[in-house]
Amino acid sequence: MEETPHDCPGTGSAQAGRGAACQGCPNQRLCASGAGEGPDPAIQEIKEKMKTVKHKILVLSGKGGVGKSTFSAHLAHALAEDENTQVALLDIDICGPSIPKIMGLEGEQVHQSGSGWSPVFLEDNLGVMSVGFLLSSPDDAVIWRGPKKNGMIKQFLRDVDWGEVDYLIVDTPPGTSDEHLSVVQYLAAAHIDGAVIITTPQEVSLQDVRKEINFCHKVKLPIIGVVENMSGFTCPKCKKESQIFPPTTGGAEAMCQDLKIPLLGKVPLDPHIGKSCDEGRSFLIDAPDSPATLAYRSIIQRIQEFCLQKKREPH
Numbered sequence: 001m002e003e004t005p006h007d008c009p010g011t012g013s014a015q016a017g018r019g020a021a022c023q024g025c026p027n028q029r030l031c032a033s034g035a036g037e038g039p040d041p042a043i044q045e046i047k048e049k050m051k052t053v054k055h056k057i058l059v060l061s062g063k064g065g066v067g068k069s070t071f072s073a074h075l076a077h078a079l080a081e082d083e084n085t086q087v088a089l090l091d092i093d094i095c096g097p098s099i100p101k102i103m104g105l106e107g108e109q110v111h112q113s114g115s116g117w118s119p120v121f122l123e124d125n126l127g128v129m130s131v132g133f134l135l136s137s138p139d140d141a142v143i144w145r146g147p148k149k150n151g152m153i154k155q156f157l158r159d160v161d162w163g164e165v166d167y168l169i170v171d172t173p174p175g176t177s178d179e180h181l182s183v184v185q186y187l188a189a190a191h192i193d194g195a196v197i198i199t200t201p202q203e204v205s206l207q208d209v210r211k212e213i214n215f216c217h218k219v220k221l222p223i224i225g226v227v228e229n230m231s232g233f234t235c236p237k238c239k240k241e242s243q244i245f246p247p248t249t250g251g252a253e254a255m256c257q258d259l260k261i262p263l264l265g266k267v268p269l270d271p272h273i274g275k276s277c278d279e280g281r282s283f284l285i286d287a288p289d290s291p292a293t294l295a296y297r298s299i300i301q302r303i304q305e306f307c308l309q310k311k312r313e314p315h
Helices: 028-033 040-053 068-080 146-159 178-190 201-217 250-257 270-278 291-312
Strands: 053-060 087-091 111-113 114-119 120-123 128-132 163-173 192-199 222-228 265-268
Touching: 040 053, 040 146, 040 178, 053 068, 053 178, 053 291, 068 087, 068 128, 068 163, 068 192, 068 270, 068 291, 114 146, 128 265, 146 178, 192 201, 192 291, 201 222, 201 250, 222 250, 222 291, 250 265, 265 291
Parallel strands: 053 163, 053 192, 087 128, 087 163, 192 222, 222 265
Antiparallel strands: 111 114, 120 128
């Protein structure tokens, strides 16, 4: 395979399926039998499919609840404000798909066409795909093992008819597990521009984000930069600023300096962000003058500049 876990012995090795790193891996028996040798044919199929997608951005976080899906949604909203820019938002959080709710698309269904699944379109230039569209109810639990999740991600990348797209934004679940390895492996040949990593200021979040950064280095995934969410709160009445999540170890800024990766910006806490998400609306439009909106727009501009720079570089 193009990308493998850091300590995987590899399908061509004598230790394949037998090494200590193989214990508990869903592919263990396949590798031990020798039937798993050679790259997954889906990688080439996805590479062909992705030729019509100019830029691919993964949104990652080590910890849940740090605002990753909210950021993914608003990145898509902001990019799609230019009607000449085609944007696709793919939610691969299989067990906790919140993108349909945040985008105001709950209850929508995916349609099958001759060229594959059609994404659900919020605007003519903003298509969305999520496992949430495949469930009979938003309350349904998806109780799947790793291989079935991987198969779903493969389908999303290979069988969805995205068309000509400028930006594909991939919202991932927290952690560094099956879904992350799958999407990096399947998109490796199609070139991922990079990852945006979301954190909050407190050390308990930064601890998990350092693992996420380590994951990116191990799978050779470029890091666009880090976004610090919930970075301070200004009272709308007295205008006093409070630290709801105190950055006891210096927050994302100190971590980024230490690890020599870019800090894209800090988004202050604003209760209206949660309200907009619950109502399936764009906070950027609901509160255009909010400090959080200004922070979002500055961060998104830096992401666009990174992607354009990446496009100019030879692969």
